[in-house]
Amino acid sequence: MTSVTGVSAPDPSPTSSVASRSTGRLGDRVFSGLSIGAGTLVVVLVLLIGLFLVTQAVPALQRNEVNFLTSSEWTVSGEHPRFGVAGLLWVTVVSSIIAMLLAVPVGVAVALFLTQYAPTWLARPAAGTIDLLAAVPSIVYGLWGLRQFGPVLVPVQQFFAQYFGWIPIFAPNNGLSGNVSTIFVVGVVLAIMILPIVTALSREVFAQTPRAHIEGAMALGATKWETIRTAVLPFGKPGVISAAMLGLGRALGETLAVTIILATLAPGTPWVASLFNGGETFASKIANNAGEFDTPQKTGAFLAAGLVLFLLTFVVNAIARIVIERRKAFSE
Amino acid sequence: MAKRIDVQDLDIYYGKFKAVEGVSMRIEPRSVTAFIGPSGCGKSTVLRTLNRMHEVIPGASVDGQVLLDDKDLYAKDMDPVAVRRTIGMVFQRPNPFPTMSIFDNVAAGLRLNGVKNRKVLSETVERSLKGANLWNEVKDRLDKPGAGLSGGQQQRLCIARAIAVSPEVLLMDEPCSALDPISTLAIEDLIHEIKEKYTIVIVTHNMQQAARVSDRTAFFNLAATGKPGKLIEIDDTQKMFNRPSEKATEDYISGRFG
Ligand SMILES: Nc1ncnc2c1ncn2[C@@H]1O[C@H](COP(=O)(O)OP(=O)(O)OP(=O)(O)O)[C@@H](O)[C@H]1O
Ligand SMILES: [Mg+2]
Numbered sequence: 001m002t003s004v005t006g007v008s009a010p011d012p013s014p015t016s017s018v019a020s021r022s023t024g025r026l027g028d029r030v031f032s033g034l035s036i037g038a039g040t041l042v043v044v045l046v047l048l049i050g051l052f053l054v055t056q057a058v059p060a061l062q063r064n065e066v067n068f069l070t071s072s073e074w075t076v077s078g079e080h081p082r083f084g085v086a087g088l089l090w091v092t093v094v095s096s097i098i099a100m101l102l103a104v105p106v107g108v109a110v111a112l113f114l115t116q117y118a119p120t121w122l123a124r125p126a127a128g129t130i131d132l133l134a135a136v137p138s139i140v141y142g143l144w145g146l147r148q149f150g151p152v153l154v155p156v157q158q159f160f161a162q163y164f165g166w167i168p169i170f171a172p173n174n175g176l177s178g179n180v181s182t183i184f185v186v187g188v189v190l191a192i193m194i195l196p197i198v199t200a201l202s203r204e205v206f207a208q209t210p211r212a213h214i215e216g217a218m219a220l221g222a223t224k225w226e227t228i229r230t231a232v233l234p235f236g237k238p239g240v241i242s243a244a245m246l247g248l249g250r251a252l253g254e255t256l257a258v259t260i261i262l263a264t265l266a267p268g269t270p271w272v273a274s275l276f277n278g279g280e281t282f283a284s285k286i287a288n289n290a291g292e293f294d295t296p297q298k299t300g301a302f303l304a305a306g307l308v309l310f311l312l313t314f315v316v317n318a319i320a321r322i323v324i325e326r327r328k329a330f331s332e
Numbered sequence: 333m334a335k336r337i338d339v340q341d342l343d344i345y346y347g348k349f350k351a352v353e354g355v356s357m358r359i360e361p362r363s364v365t366a367f368i369g370p371s372g373c374g375k376s377t378v379l380r381t382l383n384r385m386h387e388v389i390p391g392a393s394v395d396g397q398v399l400l401d402d403k404d405l406y407a408k409d410m411d412p413v414a415v416r417r418t419i420g421m422v423f424q425r426p427n428p429f430p431t432m433s434i435f436d437n438v439a440a441g442l443r444l445n446g447v448k449n450r451k452v453l454s455e456t457v458e459r460s461l462k463g464a465n466l467w468n469e470v471k472d473r474l475d476k477p478g479a480g481l482s483g484g485q486q487q488r489l490c491i492a493r494a495i496a497v498s499p500e501v502l503l504m505d506e507p508c509s510a511l512d513p514i515s516t517l518a519i520e521d522l523i524h525e526i527k528e529k530y531t532i533v534i535v536t537h538n539m540q541q542a543a544r545v546s547d548r549t550a551f552f553n554l555a556a557t558g559k560p561g562k563l564i565e566i567d568d569t570q571k572m573f574n575r576p577s578e579k580a581t582e583d584y585i586s587g588r589f590g
Binding site: 210212213215216217218219220221222223226230231234235237 | 425494497
């Protein structure tokens with residue numbers, strides 16, 4: 001074993017003599033040193049954040065008297081803390097899924113239009129305009145959603161409540177379907193917020209479809225749409241999936257817009273499946289209560305919720321990464 | 333099913349640039365016609381006008397007529413998609429659809445034509461793969477990705493894909509230029525076999541290949557770079573290679589070019 005290691009280890013002397021002669025080698029070294037350093041820094045930062053969350057959360061979790069994952073109670077002070085994230089998980093995931101269900105088809109359609117149909121004079125400014133949506137600050141989205149866009153959505157909510165109210169997620173929920181501060185409105189606003197990411201990434205992959213595949217399909221007598229189906233969409237699929245995941249990650253963590261729009265519920269309100277309901281996401285819960293982190297126990301409870309959001313986002317981003325890697329494997 | 337092609341006084345443009353000028357020729361059914369000539373003289377360009385693939389390039393246009401058994405391919409009411417369904421094309425670099433299996437690659441054209449019947453599909457796939465001399469090599473792995481084959485196999489897969497829809501004409505743009513001599517021979521044999529059924533036009537830089545596979549040869553040339561390419565002459569391959577009418581053809585074929 002030792003001899004094998006000895007053989008494979010690089011001999012230091014020739015390397016250093018070459019390095020002293022060639023600035024290229026020196027550049028390589030500086031660069032690799034910098035990049036290793038930067039990479040390590042990022043990993044250490046992530047670990048430190050994780051460690052911070054865990055060390056703060058664990059003592060509070062140990063004193064918790066209900067199941068943290070299945071309970072929706074939230075009493076974090078006093079001798080008998082009872083808190084759980086089930087309610088937060090529901091609102092966070094459901095609003096983000098609404099956002100994804102709306103943003104992905106629209107984003108893909110827009111990206112296809114911009115890359116495959118639109119003439120260049122239209123495609124460029126249109127793409128720029130959509131990218132501008134990404135530059136709008138969350139607080140603007142929040143206020144716009146609450147004051148202007150939400151009221152426009154209320155009739156939509158009422159339509160669903162009236163005709164599809166028998167489906168639990170569209171239940172009128174004691175007239176809350178007439179309110180702007182619902183999970184549904186938040187989901188739609190989140191959809192608009194993640195639309196630029198989804199569109200930009202999809203646009204990029206669709207534009208990269210190799211000419212050879214497109215011409216191969218056209219030479220078989222494919223129409224424009226058939227060419228898209230045979231060549232562009234299969235090539236872009238992994239990119240679209242990862243775009244959707246990145247959008248989802250963004251929606252899960254969005255704080256300000258959600259906090260502004262969504263109505264909090266009175267403690268003890270029973271859970272309902274309806275989208276026409278208030279509630280809190282992980283992020284909005286923490287933001288709503290940021291003023292009262294006065295004891296380690298309280299802080300710990302909120303950070304425990306933050307930890308779940310961290311893991312959720314991490315998993316979603318990891319899935320996006322894996323899909324991107326798999327795609328590299330077969331695109332030349 | 334093979335059809336005759338008549339090209340009449342065709343000018344071909346990329347935007348304002350006239351790439352090819354005044355091409356007139358007749359391509360007989362059930363024959364192989366080779367296009368030869370120096371690089372940049374417009375062989376690919378002419379080939380791509382024969383199935384209206386030229387116009388997919390932004391700004392590209394043509395002026396003149398291309399008749400397929402007296403039907404003008406560039407008539408106002410002619411649908412380019414329909415033209416491409418009857419005139420198949422094989423490209424210089426093999427381009428199987430990378431996400432599709434071998435089976436699905438060959439079946440792609442049929443599916444575009446609305447064929448859904450499993451039995452019809454698998455019969456046609458088998459017949460086309462046999463026609464492309466690929467069946468024995470892939471029959472046990474039809475569900476594997478087409479991109480996993482060797483270059484020569486991929487090119488034969490593309491030929492199978494093109495003949496699966498029973499085109500009337502098959503256009504090939506340097507189909508062997510990325511292949512080794514063995515795969516090249518396999519494809520030349522294939523051309524010999526399928527010319528019974530199709531009208532074939534092949535672009536090649538390989539004089540021996542033109543001599544081996546074609547019945548007729550068309551020689552293109554261009555006066556100078558930036559000038560449009562022209563058809564110098566088209567004649568029986570035997571005659572072109574032994575006593576061509578034009579001095580330029582003789583110079584090019586005998587290697588005394590430029
Ligand atoms: N997409 C394009 N846009 C603009 N000009 C083009 C395009 N493709 C080809 N050309 C020009 O048209 C002329 C003919 O090109 P073409 O590709 O038909 O030549 P070729 O005979 O096939 O050459 P080769 O033997 O190298 O393949 C050349 O001057 C070329 O620069
Ligand atoms: Mg060419």
